[in-house]
Amino acid sequence: MIGAAARVRLAQKARLQHDRLxxxxxxxxxxxxxxxxxxxxxxxxxxxEERTITAIVDELAAASGEPRERIETEVISFLEAxxxxxxxxxx
Amino acid sequence: xxxxxxxxxxxxxxxxCPMACGYCSNPLxxxxxxxxxxxADWIRVFAEAAxxxxxxxxxxxxxxxxxxxxxxxxAAAHAQQLYVNLITSGIPADGGRLAELVAAGLDSxxxxxxxxxxxxxxxxxxxxxxxxxxxxxxxxxxxGLPLTxxxxxxxxxxxxxxxxxxxxxxxxxxxxxxxxxxxxGWALANRDALLPARAEIERARTIAATAAERLRGRIEILFxxxxxxxxxxxxxxxxxxxxxxxxxPDGIVLPCHQATSIAGLAFENVxxxxxxxxxxxxPAMKRFRGEDWMPAPCRTCDxxxxxxxxxxxxxxxxxxDAGATDPACALSPRHELVRDARLRAEQPAPAAPPAIxxxxxxxxA
Numbered sequence: 001m002i003g004a005a006a007r008v009r010l011a012q013k014a015r016l017q018h019d020r021l022x023x024x025x026x027x028x029x030x031x032x033x034x035x036x037x038x039x040x041x042x043x044x045x046x047x048x049e050e051r052t053i054t055a056i057v058d059e060l061a062a063a064s065g066e067p068r069e070r071i072e073t074e075v076i077s078f079l080e081a082x083x084x085x086x087x088x089x090x091x
Numbered sequence: 092x093x094x095x096x097x098x099x100x101x102x103x104x105x106x107x108c109p110m111a112c113g114y115c116s117n118p119l120x121x122x123x124x125x126x127x128x129x130x131a132d133w134i135r136v137f138a139e140a141a142x143x144x145x146x147x148x149x150x151x152x153x154x155x156x157x158x159x160x161x162x163x164x165x166a167a168a169h170a171q172q173l174y175v176n177l178i179t180s181g182i183p184a185d186g187g188r189l190a191e192l193v194a195a196g197l198d199s200x201x202x203x204x205x206x207x208x209x210x211x212x213x214x215x216x217x218x219x220x221x222x223x224x225x226x227x228x229x230x231x232x233x234x235g236l237p238l239t240x241x242x243x244x245x246x247x248x249x250x251x252x253x254x255x256x257x258x259x260x261x262x263x264x265x266x267x268x269x270x271x272x273x274x275x276g277w278a279l280a281n282r283d284a285l286l287p288a289r290a291e292i293e294r295a296r297t298i299a300a301t302a303a304e305r306l307r308g309r310i311e312i313l314f315x316x317x318x319x320x321x322x323x324x325x326x327x328x329x330x331x332x333x334x335x336x337x338x339x340p341d342g343i344v345l346p347c348h349q350a351t352s353i354a355g356l357a358f359e360n361v362x363x364x365x366x367x368x369x370x371x372x373x374p375a376m377k378r379f380r381g382e383d384w385m386p387a388p389c390r391t392c393d394x395x396x397x398x399x400x401x402x403x404x405x406x407x408x409x410x411x412d413a414g415a416t417d418p419a420c421a422l423s424p425r426h427e428l429v430r431d432a433r434l435r436a437e438q439p440a441p442a443a444p445p446a447i448x449x450x451x452x453x454x455x456a
Contacts, residue, residue, distance in 0.1 A: 013199055013237030013265060015174060021096065021144045028174040030199040030239055030266060033098060033146055083308050086265055 002053065002079055004072065007091045009050040014087040016044055029087060043075055047088070053079070094371050095330075095380070096144040100173070101151060101337040101348070102133065104164065108154040109182045111217035111449035112205060114243050114278040114285060116348045117153065121450075124341040130160045132361065134167040136338055139366035141171035145336065151178035153340065156188065162195045169196025176201060178241075181227035182220050189227065193234045200231050201239040201268075206248045207258060215247055217449050228262040240264040244295065244314075245272045245285035246436070247444060252295040252314075256302040259310055267310055269299055271317035273325075274432075275349045275404050281447040286436040292320050319429050323394060324401025324417035331379035331403060336370060344369045346376060349404040353413045379403050384414055388422045 002008070010016070015028045025041035027034045036044060042063075046056045057075055061068045082088045106121045118124070128136070137148060148168040155161055156179055168175045177192065178201045189200075204224055206212040212219035231238050240259045244252065252269060259267040271292075272278045272285050287295075299314035306312060318325040328335045332346035339345065342360040351358065356375040370376060378384065382395060389400045401417025409418045409428045416423040 011237075011265075012235055015198065017146060017172060017174070019144075019146070020141075020172075026146060028146055028198075030174075030176055030201065030237060031099075031147070031149075033174070086308055086311055 002076055002083060002090055004053045004057070004076075007050050007052050008047050008056075008079060009089050010044065010047050011087050011089050014082075016041075016048075027082075027087065029085070039074070040078055043078055044082075047079075050091075095333045097140070097332075097334055097336045097370060098145060099147040099149060099335050100137070100140040100145045101149045101335055102136065102164075102168075103337065103339050103348070104133070104150055104152055104155045104158050104161070105340045106153040107157045108152055108180070108450075109157070109218075110154065110180050110205070110220075111451055112243070112277070113215050113281045113447040113449050114245060114272045115450040116273070116276060116278075117450065118349065118351050119276055119280070120351075124339050124343070127158075127340045128338075128342050128361070130163055132342065133164050136361055136366055137164075137168045137171045137173060139361075140336060141173060143336075143367055143370055146174060147176065148173040149176045149178050154180050154182065156181075156183060156185070161188075162191050165192050165197050166195040169198075174198045179203070179227075180220070181224040184220075184223040184227050186226065186230035189230050189236070190234060193236055197236065199237040199239065201241050202228055202231070202264075203241045203243070204255070204258065205243070207251055207254045208248070211248050211251070214444050215245070215447070225262060228264070232263045237266075238262065238264045239266040239268060241268040241270060243270050243272055244287075245278075246287045246291070246440065247285070249287045249291045249295050252298050253302075256298070256306075256312070259312075260306070264310060267312045269295070269312065269314040271315065273317070273402075274319065275402075275408055276352065277448065277450045279408055282432060283435055284445045284447045286319060286432055288436045289320055289433065292316065318401070318405075318417075318419035319433055321419065322421040324398045324405075324419045326398045327402035327405075327417075330399035332370070332376040333380065333399070336366070338366075344373070344376070346379075347402075347404065350375075352404055353407045356413070379413070386414060386416055389416050392422070 013029045017026045017028050025036045057072045060071050176199045181202050205216040209219040242255045274282045303312035328347045337345040342362045343358050358375045359369045359373045403413045406415040406417050407413035410425050418425045418428045
């Protein structure tokens with residue numbers, strides 16, 4: 001489980017890449033790539049600077065105006081999926 | 092059908108290799124591909140691949156380190172924003188060279204180890220380089236380079252899967268591929284010596300699964316039950332000419348490493364035509380793309396979206412017809428070809444390891 005106070009950044013092997021064919025963002029890592037939805041890409045972009053989950057959720061909530069609780073659930077479940085793949089450094 | 096988008100370019104930069112692994116995925120007729128593409132050819136291939144939508148470049152061989160221009164090639168692939176993965180035996184080992192490649196934009200390295208037992212390594216690869224490989228791993232980690240450890244699994248080393256997990260932990264690998272031998276080419280020639288018995292596969296699978304759970308989030312561990320024991324074919328290359336483009340050292344464009352083994356298909360060369368045109372229009376690339384080619388029982392099978400009809404090279408090698416159902420599938424009318432090999436693997440192993448046919452093509456071209 002990743003807690004709200006945890007700081008997260010992308011693991012070195014993961015690279016965010018703009019796709020010239022579709023304009024979408026991909027998260028690339030050895031032998032694999034994940035095509036990110038717009039909201040997933042926003043979360044990953046915020047993982048660039050070792051923010052806390054709370055700070056990431058605050059930014060997304062401020063930008064979207066959506067309920068904070070819902071965003072937090074979404075963010076944590078997405079980041080846990082990345083962490084399972086070893087794509088995240090959690091401290 | 093709409094032409095699919097390839098995501099990965101497998102660039103076989105050379106078939107020269109200091110190793111002689113008896114399961115090598117290179118073709119048997121290595122010498123026919125000795126006229127290697129020039130640096131400029133590969134630079135063009137990377138650009139054309141990126142134009143097609145490719146996001147990953149696997150630089151492989153043979154042994155890519157024997158190419159003197161590897162640094163330039165990494166830089167060229169990186170310039171196309173490709174995720175550049177070096178697939179290497181680590182030999183010839185040279186830490187300074189690795190630093191140069193990282194500076195050029197190398198994103199990750201996949202290092203192969205043949206065995207942790209020196210006799211086992213010598214049996215399967217003709218030599219033992221474990222110490223040198225461990226030094227390469229150390230340099231990679233010191234450079235911050237993400238490291239995958241790859242071990243091809245066969246009858247001679249399957250008892251040491253737990254040791255390979257321990258090795259991955261020791262060297263700080265982020266991913267461990269316990270890659271069961273695929274019985275094509277060199278490995279098919281050596282099949283009776285390499286194919287493990289069912290109980291050995293299941294024991295290894297349990298060890299791998301337990302380790303994967305223990306190391307979740309730290310080391311990704313891959314162990315896929317080999318198709319000979321799966322009763323269903325593997326989704327070879329995720330489908331023919333669908334996600335992967337392979338380019339051989341001499342420029343031939345293929346849907347998979349082994350495809351030149353299929354008689355009667357005329358694969359085209361990047362020396363004569365742009366990669367985009369070959370991918371989109373070449374009859375050989377279209378031959379088994381999609382589902383129209385499928386025979387019964389594949390054509391109405393519920394699993395055809397999952398396995399894409401299996402491996403065309405295996406169908407050709409075993410049945411003699413690349414358009415046949417992969418005989419690894421229990422629904423294939425020729426499944427006995429695989430079942431018979433499995434039955435032979437149940438025989439007790441000989442006291443001394445049998446001689447195998449080593450893949451020979453030394454670094455001097």
